[in-house]
Amino acid sequence: MGGLYWQKGQPNQARERNLYDLLIHERTFSRLEARLKPLAEQIAPYTLNDSSEFRRPWGSEGSKGVIAYGNTDAFFSPAVRDFVKAVYATPRLAWFQSIAAGLDNEFLQKVGQKAEIYTVSHVQAHAIAEWVLWAAFDFFGEGAARRRSQQDRKWQKVPFREVGETRWLIYGFGHIGENVGRRLKALGAHVTGVRRSSAVSPFADHMLHPDQLTEEEIGLADAVLLCCPLTTATENLADANFFSAMSPSSLFLNVGRGPLVDEDALVVALDGGRPAHAALDVTRQEPLPPGSPLWGHPAITLTAHTAPTTAGTDRRNDEQFLENLSSFLAGKPLRHEVDAEAFKAQSSVYGT
Template sequence: MTAPVPPARPDPPARPIVAVLCADRRPPGMREVERGADVRYTTADRLAGDLRGADALLVWDFRSSALEAAWPAADALRWTHVASAGVDAVLFPALRDSDVVLTNSRGVFEGPVAEYVLGLVLAFAKDLAGTMAAQRERRWWYREAERVDGATAVIVGTGPIGRAVARTLRAVGMRVEGVGRGGRGHDPDFGVVHGLDALTRRLGHADYVVVAAPLTARTTGLVDAAALAAMKPSARLINVGRGALVVTADLVAALRAGIIAGAALDVFDTEPLPAGSPLWSMPNVLVSPHMAGDVVGHLPMLAALFVDNYGRWRRGLPLRNVVDKYLGYVPVPAAATRD
């Protein structure tokens, strides 16, 4: 059962203390926040000390897992904002069960991730990696490419990123369907959405399986040996969600055995991907360093979203992108699925 979302209007003090967890780069465009608040730019090793007395926290270094260890020092915290779409790194039980409001950066990454997925689909269909390898070898290697028009994509995850992927792939003539938390027909972006319990049955229809779901207790390890075995031998897996959605050992075994034709992975259960991982050298695998949503100008966009939410918080207005901490993502009303 889903717990109620905490109130989205935590009243700030006259001059709040805002902690900002960052690594080597501070967020740009913070002058408006600095004018009206005491801003503590901090790092993982100093976070506990800087959280004491802080009213709000910006997790700019969204890959950091330092907040859980520092949480006992959060004696005044009312609001935490994460500079990413996924919030799994901060959804430890103490924060989830607290009254602290959690917001994310929904709205920044959807379009870029969808473009990246389309690029990966085209790279596989047109064998761009093979063409580039042949060019480096000065080898004239003629062969026929695949069409994407008419190919089928099963998109696992029907939130804003999954929807943007669906619209983008449909624009080049692909057939799409979704697999999400609940099934429904006549969806404006997917046509049909199947429940997670139907995942294995739907995978056999896919030429491309795109994983874009949030990481929750229910989705961890979702793509395992059984799911991979249900895919067509000619199918490719694309993961732009979270690494732990896919069981890495099962994927490596499936690729080696020819159970699926290939995989494009932008996220991994351990990041950076260790140098000894077999994924680096597999000829049917494309590896990228968690960059599908990162485009030129995305850092100012992330900072601007936080600054806008900060202004709302100071004025007592509803915050944007309030996460249901028990679901693990921002619920989207059915009427807003095309936003």
Template sequence: MTINILFAAKAERWTGYEAPLTRALTDALPGREFKLATDLPPEEVDYIVYAPNSDLQDFAPYTRAKAVLNLWAGVEAITGNETLKIPLARMVDFGLTQGMVEWVTGHVLRYHLGLDIDITRRDAKWEPRDQPLARERGVTIFGLGALGQAVAEALVGLGFDVSGWSRSQKAVEGVRCLHGDTGLTEALQRADIAVLLMPDTPATQNVINAETLAQMPKGAFIINPGRGPLIDDDALLAALDSGQIAHATLDVFRVEPLPDDHPYWAHPRVTVTPHIAAATRNGTASEVIAENIRRSEAGEPLLHLVDRDRGY
């Protein structure tokens, strides 16, 4: 029987995915017939390759479908859809993970080494300064999922004093793993540099607020490539103005693109990047999707299955 796979995403996504996803499916399903298309009768669809900003929002007609395979790492835009009753898998992709590791590491080193001092210098002052070693700099990763763990391991490899915080207990070699409400205070106090990699759920929204910012070391740095709603924007701006937070690099925002009149654009202690920290790579993402379809057809559990109650 032919496996019918619906690609439900914007047209530009299809242009980039059609060839690599076809190749990946051919390799993953040797001898099996499949049909990959952007328009299939709902009652004939076996799998839905999905971007949450697609036009497909009602899953009820897809009575034969076995799983929805998300093209994005974030699933907050779909987990609350009451018409979605079948398994949902999020994207965990080597290319995306490696991109995140490289982007975060670059900004951690930027802050650790004080590179902005020299890059923005506009006078002829020769001012040598002592540089601390990585082991003297506390970096806390807030969120120890696949991305957070990969980033933590990379920073441990560079010698940083790395802590990680998550809702439930985790274990990552070389990382001081803290969890729950009791561990949050210590995680904040150790965060000379804070990296936000938590999902967007009701439990994580505004986790960086006036109270938590005050618990960080004075002059700390914040890097947010995770989700915009993790930060109370007004509280962060106030902390930047007071010097409690020295600088923030923000890649994600509550509204994207970031509005032209948003205070972040003009603030001298904020670096805005346009949601570029970790892009899904079509080739490697296609391999993840094809592997999950292979696993489903073989009766094996799906990779990266979403827990609807937790929202990730």
């Protein structure tokens, strides 16, 4: 791992400069170096590349603790194990910035319990909302029939339904749900949001508490979207009873977490024609095994957890990190800070 100083435990004169080490992927550092340079008196970047090589681009070491930026470059790098080990190894993790919104990942749970400050990101909601619209336009717009007509060289009209005339039930009306609702309302759709908070939203026509959700409400929806956190209360939320309540002509979508859905029950439900189609960006097991029936089912549109994967998401994550970094170094509150109690709750739920 290149000999992390906090593993060696040897004195270093540079530590007297009272810096924070900044653990960051080399690719991210290259993008942000010009904007990090003015902070050189407060941070000491420590970069990791895809070949698991650690470097000190500015030649200093910190003594105040470690700041770590867990972003796409780090999480999806071939060297992610070394990034994880480096985070685990530091005696003092002063602040961890995650690009994930959820807390149910085992690594993030452990980091959240270790970090003095832990912040999440919700900027991916914009891209995920557009993924939802893409799936909706394709289903209600009879995209499959249109593609078949082109493939068969048939010049024929394909009637379709306008998304603006549909009713939506969005379970989990947080950042993602509200971003979806805002876009749907702009098109003219009717939106019912489900969340525990009693706060109203300009992006929903109607709000429900989860305890108020009935089979009738589910059956009224032309599209049901899950974008809620995974908890003991929401695991297998979409089960056989849930699907049996849906309209035969409806669309089911999941951009939350795979375990929100009983996938065996979903396949049975689709085979029975209720709902008509499912669009999934997340699955219970990821990567999805080649033998999974979800791959080839004619009534399933499947993507590989790619809904938030856009250049815009990466750019907004970097901007939030830089904003939070300035606030952290100035001793000011950070955006989207997670209370430590949240990780204790997750720990008890998932046994970590």
